[in-house]
Amino acid sequence: MKKLLIHGGRRLSGEVTIGGAKNSTVALIPASILADTAVKFDSVPGILDVQNLQLILKSMNVTSDFKGGELTIDPTDIVEAELPSTAIKSLRASYYFMGSLLGRFGRATVTFPGGDNIGPRPIDQHIKGFEALGARVREENDTIYIDAPEGLKGARIFLDMVSVGATMNIILAAVKAKGTTILENAAKEPEIIDLATFLNNMGAQVRGAGTDVIRIVGVERLEAHNTHTIIPDRIEAGTYLSMAAAQGDGVLVKNIIPEHMEAFTAKLIEAGVELDVREDSIFVPKTDVLKPISIQTAPFPGFATDLQQPITPLLAKAAGTSTILETIYPARTRHIPELNKLGMSIQVPSEGLIEINQSSQHTGNTVKAAEIRAGAALVIGGLMSDGITVIEDAEHILRGYDRLIHKLTFLNGDIQIIDDDEA
């Protein structure tokens, strides 16, 4: 098991460059098996999710090579195989192999995915989509068996709720199906546009990504002719913006698409952080005085649930009580008792409602990262606290934060990683 050890209290300054979006990358890698050629990505984040997806690819005889942010994947000799369940369980997005294997072979057998423990995460809308396209879906012993003996045929699908995963998975299954699929009440996250861009550059016909109606006309072949550059990670960016506002003396966060994070930056500005939003970077000045604010999480373009936790420790500095209503995953509050161990004063009076009171004295302690963004909140909390903070179960954080130690050290943070298995 890995731990992070932070000597807190140091002020942060300098520059940090954001990596490619985890939630794009983890869809693009499964999508690559739909290609009839090798594919190449750049701006790929150095995260555990990528390593585990590479293991899954390898089990199907798909070669991949990841160096210096460039990832090449060659699916031309792909074979159907049993997928390694430990790797499948290590991340959420392994469910995208359901859509991509279905698109490639007309069948898929995939163990239930893992990922963050943030409350119930059903996949009924993914299954509803596959069935609408003509597949049969059976669930047995923690495994989903899907097949389409007659082939997949385009259909009209209306999602019962806005789901990023179901939208992506239905695109993956429909992109080579016969005829036209119309997906309504689709999610509008930038990562969905990124997936559509990658597929369209290979000859797919996916129109309307980024709106709530996506039309997909099935094609027979997909061929990559150029390198796909992954969009910047808006959640990693928001994490560093929050950290810089909490503990920085002036930090420039580079490689940002500001339009992807307006709900978040608007809230920082409302709280009194005088952000300088530039074309593809944001400067966060030293911020001494913060006002309390109210936030409600919502699907894009609303305030992202994945930034609920990273903004929580910052709000402990605001003069008054801030509130966050977590509407997507109401049980996503496992960071709260851990932040309170650092001396914060945060309550959860009812499920999904977080009340953050001002607290001025924060002291290091041993805490546990229950999941990726809870861990990110604890990293920020640890940097804000005097003395040593030890964050256990750090693997959750490393699932999705590109070269975290390197980036924080460069910002003058004092952070180390300890591997108990190697001790």
Ligand SMILES: CC(=O)N[C@H]1[C@@H](OP(=O)(O)OP(=O)(O)OC[C@H]2O[C@@H](n3ccc(=O)[nH]c3=O)[C@H](O)[C@@H]2O)O[C@H](CO)[C@@H](O)[C@@H]1O
């Ligand atoms: C790999 C990835 O991109 N993960 C993101 C993705 O997760 P993920 O794709 O799993 O999240 P969804 O957008 O599907 O979930 C949104 C809501 O719909 C519900 N739901 C979803 C599917 C379904 O079939 N049935 C159902 O009830 C979920 O329980 C949740 O309440 O979007 C979440 C919401 O923005 C983010 O927190 C995750 O970081």
Ligand SMILES: C=C(OP(=O)(O)O)C(=O)O
């Ligand atoms: C919930 C998240 O990830 P995943 O869906 O991969 O578990 C996240 O990135 O905050």
